[in-house]
Amino acid sequence: MTSNVDALEATLLAEISAAGDLAAIEAVRVSALGKKGRVSELMSTLGALPPDARKAFGQTVNALKDRVTAALGERKDALEAAALAQRLATERADVTLPVRSGPEARGRIHPVSQVLDEVIEIFAGLGFAVAEGPDIETDDNNFTKLNIPAEHPARQDHDTFYLAPGPDGVRKVLRTHTSPVQIRTMLAQKPPIRIIAPGRVYRCDSDQTHTPMFHQVEGLVIDETTHMGHLKWTLEAFAKAFFEVDEVKMRFRASHFPFTEPSMEVDIGAEAIGKPGQWLEILGCGMVHPNVIANCGLDPERYQGFAFGVGLDRLTMLKYGIPDLRQFFAGDIRWLSHYGFSVLDVPTTGGGLSN
Ligand code: 2NL
Numbered sequence: 001m002t003s004n005v006d007a008l009e010a011t012l013l014a015e016i017s018a019a020g021d022l023a024a025i026e027a028v029r030v031s032a033l034g035k036k037g038r039v040s041e042l043m044s045t046l047g048a049l050p051p052d053a054r055k056a057f058g059q060t061v062n063a064l065k066d067r068v069t070a071a072l073g074e075r076k077d078a079l080e081a082a083a084l085a086q087r088l089a090t091e092r093a094d095v096t097l098p099v100r101s102g103p104e105a106r107g108r109i110h111p112v113s114q115v116l117d118e119v120i121e122i123f124a125g126l127g128f129a130v131a132e133g134p135d136i137e138t139d140d141n142n143f144t145k146l147n148i149p150a151e152h153p154a155r156q157d158h159d160t161f162y163l164a165p166g167p168d169g170v171r172k173v174l175r176t177h178t179s180p181v182q183i184r185t186m187l188a189q190k191p192p193i194r195i196i197a198p199g200r201v202y203r204c205d206s207d208q209t210h211t212p213m214f215h216q217v218e219g220l221v222i223d224e225t226t227h228m229g230h231l232k233w234t235l236e237a238f239a240k241a242f243f244e245v246d247e248v249k250m251r252f253r254a255s256h257f258p259f260t261e262p263s264m265e266v267d268i269g270a271e272a273i274g275k276p277g278q279w280l281e282i283l284g285c286g287m288v289h290p291n292v293i294a295n296c297g298l299d300p301e302r303y304q305g306f307a308f309g310v311g312l313d314r315l316t317m318l319k320y321g322i323p324d325l326r327q328f329f330a331g332d333i334r335w336l337s338h339y340g341f342s343v344l345d346v347p348t349t350g351g352g353l354s355n
Contacts, residue, residue, distance in 0.1 A: 004042065005042065005060055005061065005064055008038055008039070008042065008064070009064055009067065009068070012028070012032050012038070012039075012068050012071075013068075013071055015028045015032075016028055016068075016071045016072055016075050017071075017075065019075060019079070020079075021079060022076065022079055022080070022083075025072060025075055025076050025079060028072065029072050032068055032072075033065065033068065033069065033072075039061065039064060039065050039068060042061050042064075043058070043061050046058055046061075099343075099344070104343075106337070107343055108336050108337055108340025108341060108342070108343075109340055109341040109342070109343060109345070110328075110336065110340060111316045111320055111322060111328070111339050111340065111341065112215055112312055112313060112316050112328060114316075114340075114341045114345070114347065115312055115315055115316040115319065115320075116198055116215070116217070116312060117346070117347050118242065118347040118353045118354075119196070119198065119217050119238075119242065119310075119312070119315075120196070120198065121347050121348060121349055121353065122237075122238055122241045122242060122349060122353075123196045123219065123238070125241075125349050126234065126237065126238075127194055128194050128195055128196045128219065129194065129195050129196075130195070130196055130197075130198065131181050131182070131184075131185050131195040131196070131197045132181060132197070132198075132199060133175075133178070133180055133181035133184050133197070133199070134175075135174060135175055135199070135200055135202070136163065136172050136173070136174060136175070137172060137173055137174075137175040137180045138170075138172060138173075138180075139170075139171065139172070139173055141175075141180035141183050141184065142160075142173050142175050142176060142177075142179070142180050143155060143173075144295075145180075145183045145292065145295040145296065146179050146180075146183065146258065146259040146292055146295075147258045147259050147289050147291045147292050147295070148258045148259070152258065154258050159176075159203040159204040159205045160173050160174070160176055160203070160204065161173065161174040161202050161203075161204050161212075174201075174202035175199075175201055175202065176201055176202065176203055177201050177216055177218065177309060178197040178198065178199045178201060178216050178217070178218045178309075179197075179218055179259065179307075179309070181195075181197035181199065181218070182195065182197055182218060182220040182307065183292075183295075183296060185197075185220070186220075186222065186293070186296035186297075186298060187296050187297060191222045191223050191224070191298065191303050191305075192221075192222065192223040193220060193221065193222040193223075193305070194220075194221050195219070195220050196217055196218065196219045196220075197217065197218045197219075197220070198215070198216070198217040198312070199215070199216065200213055200214070200215060201213070201214060201215070201216045208325070208326075209325055210325075211313075211325060211326065211328070211329055213329070214311060214312075214313050215311070215312035215313055216309055216310065216311055216312060217309075217310050217312055218307060218308065218309045218310075219234075219306075219307060219308045219309075220288070220305065220306075220307045221234070221305045221306050221307075222288065222293070222298070222303050222304070222305035223303070223304075223305055224302060224303060224304070225304075226304060226305040226306060227287075227304070228262075228287060228306065230306065231285060231286075231287070231306035231308070232250075232252065234306075235250070235266060235283070235285065235308065236248065236250055239268050239272070239282070241349060241353070242315070242319070242353070243268070243272040243273065243319065244352075244353060244354065245271075245272050248268050248269065248272050249268060249269030249271070249272075250266060250267070250268055250269075251266070251267040251268075251269075251279060252264045252265075252266055253265045253266075253267065255284060255286075257284060257286060258289070259286075259288070259289050259292050259307070260285070260286025260287055260288060260289055260306075260307060261286065261287060261289045261290075262286055262287060263284070263285070263286035264284070264285055264286055265281055265283070265284050265285075266281070266282055266283050266284070266285060266308075267279040267280060267281050267282065268280055268282055273318055273319065273321075280318060282310060282314075282315065282318070283308050283309060283310035283311075284308065284309050284310075285306065285307065285308035285309070286306065286307065286308075287304065287305070287306050287307075288304065288305050288306065288307050290304075293305075313325060313328055316328075319354075320339065320354075322339055
């Protein structure tokens with residue numbers, strides 16, 4: 001009997017070491033330890049033995065089973081390690097090599113995408129989170145909650161694209177600014193709020209300096225004590241970081257927006273882009289109107305803050321000296337290879353935004 005066990009063990013161990021891959025190992029396991037396997041069959045001969053021999057035989061077969069199981073496990077581990085070593089050797093990527101010539105190397109990041117990454121990097125460093133929302137908005141989020149009621153003249157100024165009415169007869173709009181993203185944030189979160197909302201916006205307007213779709217970044221800070229000093233410091237910090245200059249001249253001109261009070265337009269001294277003596281308008285801003293805060297379910301007696309809106313496309317033209325807005329959206333590969341950025345040129349405030 002014992003010689004049967006020894007012979008089977010020798011056969012199985014030989015099969016195990018000959019198994020060349022994981023499928024072969026599994027086949028040996030099934031044919032040895034499976035329900036109808038050779039070890040299991042040996043165990044089923046137990047009943048035919050005289051009772052005083054059964055115990056010793058059972059222990060012998062169980063010990064065989066343990067040794068076969070251990071050998072299967074070892075072989076499986078060795079095969080897996082070899083397979084991994086093989087993959088590591090063949091799939092190795094040297095990330096220090098230059099990009100291969102071809103489409104990967106020719107690909108360019110659109111200047112507006114690059115500038116968006118720069119703006120996000122700057123505001124992230126100031127503790128702002130990035131918020132996003134849908135391009136198709138309700139009239140309520142795009143206008144009413146922003147203190148622009150029906151029949152308000154600003155509705156006409158915005159040259160809104162209206163969608164066909166839905167089954168409920170309600171017309172949605174293509175958002176005319178990213179303010180509705182900030183409205184959604186105020187409705188969903190308790191202050192302190194510190195966000196920027198970048199994205200596409202739409203106005204039914206098209207000429208030399210206007211395209212029906214353009215890009216905007218708005219910012220919003222709501223807290224209990226946030227005041228205009230914080231607004232001015234934040235915008236100055238942004239302008240210096242964005243134009244990569246140590247000092248920037250700024251001019252805050254009184255203006256009007258329905259959603260802020262007071263409201264201002266901001267110019268920077270054009271020395272920032274190497275044109276001394278001129279002023280450049282870069283953004284609009286103000287303290288969030290108490291009506292807007294109340295419309296979002298917050299107590300305007302307790303909460304206050306500032307907001308601003310900046311056109312990304314214009315900012316891009318100023319920083320990178322790009323003359324014609326309409327080329328931004330023409331999809332001309334020659335224009336993109338000239339003005340676009342390498343995929344490896346990821347802006348960071350520490351490592352340099354541009355260059
Ligand atoms: C401009 C002016 C601005 C805002 C946008 C804003 C958003 C909320 C509340 C209050 Cl939710 N204000 N946004 C404020 C002032 C100006 O944009 O000329 N953009 C290009």
